[in-house]
Amino acid sequence: MFLRSLWLLVLLASSDISAQQLPPLKVVLLAYPGYAEYDAQGQVVGRTVDLLDRLFERAELDYEIELLPIARVRRGLVSGDVDLWLGLNNQVGLEAYAIQSLSSFGSVPIHLYYRPGEPAPTWPDSLQGKALILITNYNYSLPVSRVLQDPRLAIELRSSSSHVGAIRMLMRNRGDYLLDYRGQTASAMAELNLDQLPYIVVDDPPMRLFASRSRPDAAVLINRLDGAFDSLVAEGVNMTISRQ
Helix, strand or coil: HHHHHHHHHHHHCCCCCCCCCCCCEEEECEEEEEEEECCCCCCCCCCCHHHHHHHHHHHHCCEEEECCCCHHHHHHHHHHHCCCCEEEEEEEEHHHHHHECCCCCECEEEECCCCCCCCCCCCHHHCCCCCEEEECCCCCCCCHHHCCCCCCCEEEEEEEEHHHHEEEHCCCCCCCEEEEHHHHHHHHHHCCCCCCCEEEEEECCCEEEEEEECCHHHHHHHHHHHHHHHHHCCCCCCCCCCCC
16 A cells, blocks of 8 residues: 555656646536435535545545436546546446546445345345346446346346335335345335345445546546545545445
């Protein structure tokens, strides 16, 4: 970590990237209650935003933040309309149009839920010929996506537009299993006043920053943010975006 930070200082000393020369970076996140959401004044607030404030302050970079759906995030990174995204490498070919940070801001567990009293499934064998409930327009990690697309498993995919609706589908036997992120399912179960559904962990992908390759200084930008991240961690700052 020390060597990486030292190399970064040398690189930045010879580059022309600076807070004075650059307009505010356009940073985007996916909406997530408590972590990234709009308040009554239309400002993006939450734990993730607070962490990014510390990071960009340390890196001495100005930024503006916006919440976008994943399809627009991808288009923005490709076109250069988006400078940075904090998220998961869950898109095929993402490396072709974005550079990811070495720094990880924690992981986002993906769970396979099943009904109480039923035997615990085995991933991915138990999906063979079963009906699997997904959340509409959601992306999962690449390993999980490859399983879902495996024709040998003959999975019947069903969808719900909400996490609450997906849980209700599972409990009403309208699907054999539910695939969802831990934090959002936990919030939905609390809304339904349900006890924790049984589950197995199928993946635990890390959250990283992704810079659009449309920026000529994308690599320098990511290295600068990695250096700021390292310096904060060295001071004992918790840079993990914890999800309950």
